[in-house]
Amino acid sequence: MKRRLGQTDIQIAPWVLGTNTAGWTADEATSFATFDAFVDAGFTALDTADVYSRWVPGNDSESEKIIGRWMKARGNRDKVHVFTKTGMDMGDGRKGLSARRIEEAVEDSLTRLQTDYIDLYQSHQPDPDTPEEETLEAYERLVQAGKVRWIGCSNYNTAELERAIRTSKEKGIAQYQSVQNEFNLYARDKYDADLAELMQGNGLSLLPFFSLAGGFLTGKYRSEDDLRKSKRGESIGRRYMNPKGHAILHAMDRAAEREDASLTEIALAWIVAQPGVVGALASASSPQQVAELAGAVTLELSADSLRELTAAGI
Template identity: 45%
Template sequence: MSTIGNSDLSVFPLALGGNVFGWTADRDASFAILDAFVEGGGNFVDTADSYSAWAPGHSGGESETIIGEWLAARSRPEVVVATKVSQHPDFRGLSASNVRAAAEASLRRLGVDAIDLYYAHFDDEETPLEETVGAFGQLVADGLVRHIAVSNYTAERIEEWLRIADETGVARPVAIQPHYNLVHRNEVEDTIVPIAERENLSLIPYFALAKGFLTGKYRSTDASAHNTPRAEGAAVYATPQGLQIIDTLERIGAAHDVSIASAALAWLRSQPTVVAPIASASRLEQVQGLLDGGRVELTADEIAELTRVSTWSPEA
């Protein structure tokens, strides 16, 4: 288990992404995936109040609702649940009133007394940051939220949040959720990781498998052969360098008897301040690969090789 920042949250070093629940995984499939994840040793589930408002006929909150029903049906297993605010169609932005109303709605859907980890999903520059920081701090003070975190914030805004929290004496964030993986590294490593190291913040990266590219499934920029919602986004990584990364992952994964995806997750886990990458499974058979990704330990040479082949630099 790994501890998130300076919190009391002890988690399996792989978070199960809940974005697929109620979308590409129906209720029964979602329950089976959650059961397999917990039975395999997982205890960390990541969702958001907006999942899956983008799907036809959906209004947001579908993922939280399924997770809440599963928690109730399983007599509330000891899992850490993270969710987010700012993108639900009914609760857009991070004004104080909106943050409070959205948190209360998430609590009802999840059926829990307190949210373990509550994220500001996207920065809201139209709301004074002092107001947002104060609203999150009040949720902690009132016992509705145990710990807070930020997602998709720039380094400058993270530092400003920390300054305001310290000056006003409210709870600080304990984690950052950035877009980070083997084919998307530079911005996080150059700007976010130094802050996380200095301030004892944990990284919980999303798109850990680059929309599925780092499973090895997409080896062509032509996405037409893959009838999945993420195929087009994943196929863009099928460049010569991207395919070299996949080949290296395949060889290293085979040496440990794990999948390409598991090896990619293991590399990400090995990076400074990363506590638990997020990856989702829309089918039951994918869960074992995620669990393997939370357990397999790559050698120092394997980590260095993957770092080398995935290093990006602009063309001269």
């Protein structure tokens, strides 16, 4: 069941828990219960970022803080894998991937997480204002110091990733082991054939986010009435309520009947079956959601279902 993350020694089951909801739509007690259920189900990797959830008034890196308090309360740091990210705008000029910013950001994350190392430290987005060499050399120093075990990146395209890999190899310094990009049954352009070939040729793994397309791939949005029931309905409607979206849902309905599974299970099982994917990245805001998602990533789709689902999104 476990898969290797890139060329690292990290082995994980194929679900990485997105924790952006911790301290936002899920309070601390609910987050603790959700994390407990996740680990009890046999999973180990939690993904966060220093910027989660600064978009909420009064919040500042709540996700990392809650994960840190949970690990301290449970005494389980050596049993979980902590993935976090930096590079987004944290306010007060704290943004980007300069050496100075990375060195400051990692210390802040270590303090909030109440740990002395991070399993996977990721560039949240490219920084065009900082030379790639400066960023990667900063990461190399963190790896040598034992503060970071491995590094990854997020929201990188083929050219950006190719440049980073080339720099790492030429300098003999830390290399990205994973990419977090949007990828699901509807949106596949951020993991196209060129990027997939580059990643697989260099041993990198994909950690796809937005796995359920904001809930569209759960089947809860099928009509204008459905869209009006949700705060996110308008944005979901603009992006997904079109012939392509409806074709994907119809294919998912047929696969769900064939596999005796929910649409959520179908959506995640398809992702997990794609080459190069180490695990689907999906959030859960309750223990009940953990139970459903845990079943999804262990479902093996039939060849007919995989073929029909893949064709529907093209």
